[in-house]
Amino acid sequence: MTYKALAEEASQYLAVVQGIRRELHQIPEFGLQLPKTLERVLASVEGLGEIHRSPTISGASLHIKGAKPGPTVLLRCDLDALAVTEDTGLPYASTNGYMHACGHDLHAAIGIGAAHLLRTHADQLNGDVVVFFQPGEEGHGGADIMLEENLHLVSGSKPIAAYGIHVFSQRIPRGVFTTKPGPLMASAGDMLVTFHGKGGHGSSPWMAKDPNSALIEAMSALQTMVTKSFDVFDPVVVNIGWISAGDPHTTNVIPETASFGATIRTFSALNFERVRRLAKQLVENIAEGFGLTATVEFPPSSQVLINDAGAVDRVERVANETFGAGRFSRMEFPILGGEDMASILKEMPGAFVFLGAATADHDIDQLAANHSNKATFDDSVIPDGCALLAALAIDTLNEAAAS
Ligand SMILES: [Zn+2]
Secondary structure, three states: OOHHHHHHHHHOOHHHHHHHHHHHHHOOOEOOOOHHHHHHHHHHOOOOOEEEEOOOOOOEEEEEOOOOOOOEEEEEEEOOEEOOOOOOOOOOOOOOOOEOOOOHHHHHHHHHHHHHHHHHOHHHOOOEEEEEEEOOOOOOOHHHHHHHOOOOOOOOOOOOEEEEEEEEOOOOOOOOEEEOOEEEEOEEEEEEEEEEOEOEEOOOHHHOEOHHHHHHHHHHHHHHHHHHHOOOOOOEEEEEEEEEEOOOOOOOEEOOEEEEEEEEEEOOHHHHHHHHHHHHHHHHHHHHHOOOEEEEEOOOOOOOEEEOHHHHHHHHHHHHHHHOOOOEEEOOOOEOOOOOHHHHHHHOOEEEEEEEOOOOOOOHHHOOOOOOOOOOOOHHHHHHHHHHHHHHHHHHHHHHHHO
16 A cells, blocks of 8 residues: 555544544643553554553553564654643643643554554554553653663564654644754753852851852853863753852851752763763862862753654655655754653664644744643644654565565
């Protein structure tokens, strides 16, 4: 069958997948435990293949077996919502204090529809497909936990490619797929620093070890470090978001400690490690210069999301074959958001693709952004998402069989 026929078939799913998406939209759940969401998703894919559940979190892999032996392709769908109180006025708006403000309810429906398409055409599949239904994308490390639990390996072989889709409520025109090879999304992580000194009387600073002085030096030195140590064409952002030291009611006390927290964004694996190492060294050396010590922490962070160039070429070709010209565009620059699909794409090559789901045709830059409590998504794009994921899996398996 042609990919165009697959898209026509998917378009007949519209009412069903839209219905599932709107049901999920009314029961958003947060973090790693999404019991109602996962039950609804798994009920929708019952009978399509073997279901392997995570023993610890609300995640599961659906293993669809092809008629012919071959490798495995992984399709990733995230399921979790945000702690945002919805203010969209939609008839199916959430009322429980959480909100699918990042469109992961559409991702769930896209995965469900893709699974049905693939099962329907399993007789032509040159291998297997694993649909990875994942909780905890929004900073909870859901992908990493599922990878640690080997839920990507349920077919018995490591997938040769992975694909995922993310919908956007603004900026990308409705129905347009877009992505780029190489770095697509930043590594986003925090740096938490505390300088430990010796408190004292503000009248006699030489008797104390003032942590505030070290903090001020570190703030400007970190910016200088970024400029002097990192290639401007492989950008690094270090931005201090909060500082905390002393007591606003007293001016005559030198505090024991002074702290700050910064966000760090990088676009290469090299800089991901290097900025942490250099920043830690710099802060510790500044502390030492002032006769203090410093503790530096880097809480878990998302990695740089890196698309495989060949996989992006495949997305472009398959999107053109499936939907005709004009539905795919290449992005020029990466975006600074973080995504734990990055962890999956570190394990296996593949591509993460953005899909425009804007609810208006004009001034789409002015629409409420993903994560806003007013964000709305046009769920009529879901069938095209289903068709693209299914076509990418078929195409990848066909190519592997031919080689
Ligand atoms: Zn998201």
